[in-house]
Amino acid sequence: MEISVINKSNNPLPKFETESSAGMDLRASLDSPITLNPGERALIPTGLYMALPSGYEAQIRPRSGLAFKHGITVLNSPGTIDADYRGEIKVLLINHGEASFEINSGERIAQMVIAQYQQFNWKETQSLDETQRGSGGFGHTGK
Numbered sequence: 772m773e774i775s776v777i778n779k780s781n782n783p784l785p786k787f788e789t790e791s792s793a794g795m796d797l798r799a800s801l802d803s804p805i806t807l808n809p810g811e812r813a814l815i816p817t818g819l820y821m822a823l824p825s826g827y828e829a830q831i832r833p834r835s836g837l838a839f840k841h842g843i844t845v846l847n848s849p850g851t852i853d854a855d856y857r858g859e860i861k862v863l864l865i866n867h868g869e870a871s872f873e874i875n876s877g878e879r880i881a882q883m884v885i886a887q888y889q890q891f892n893w894k895e896t897q898s899l900d901e902t903q904r905g906s907g908g909f910g911h912t913g914k
């Protein structure tokens with residue numbers, strides 16, 4: 772599958788880092804570094820614009836290394852890029868760590884996974900089919 776993309780950043784296009792990676796890492800596209808102090812959030816531009824085929828979405832997810840080592844994560848994870856969005860892809864990062872974290876242009880800040888989705892129509896009704904689970908949830912099967 773090919774996806775049309777415009778790259779206004781100085782970074783190479785995102786790529787799969789290993790043979791079977793699910794996502795491509797996204798790089799920050801910045802004029803100057805951004806410092807995220809503990810508790811702070813920022814919308815980080817990537818300089819990328821794309822046209823997903825209808826029926827596909829892009830999910831913006833955290834990189835586990837940044838989360839584990841620095842407490843840096845994607846606040847709205849997974850961020851949703853709609854197929855009809857033509858604006859710049861941006862990444863909403865938050866610093867959940869105890870130390871300030873500097874983001875430099877070109878650094879890999881998150882990853883993007885393309886996934887299929889299906890739209891649907893509601894069929895409004897007064898009753899639903901019975902199942903073994905019924906309305907049990909939120910741990911009702913035990914620890």
Ligand SMILES: O=c1ccn([C@H]2C[C@H](O)[C@@H](COP(=O)(O)OP(=O)(O)OP(=O)(O)O)O2)c(=O)[nH]1
Binds near residue numbers: 856861862
């Ligand atoms: O992490 C994200 C999440 C969203 N977007 C862009 C693409 C997406 O298609 C659009 C709208 O996102 P969403 O629907 O999550 O935000 P909203 O607050 O509901 O805004 P809108 O009213 O524009 O839908 O913003 C990003 O660039 N990065």
Ligand SMILES: [Mg+2]
């Ligand atoms: Mg929306």
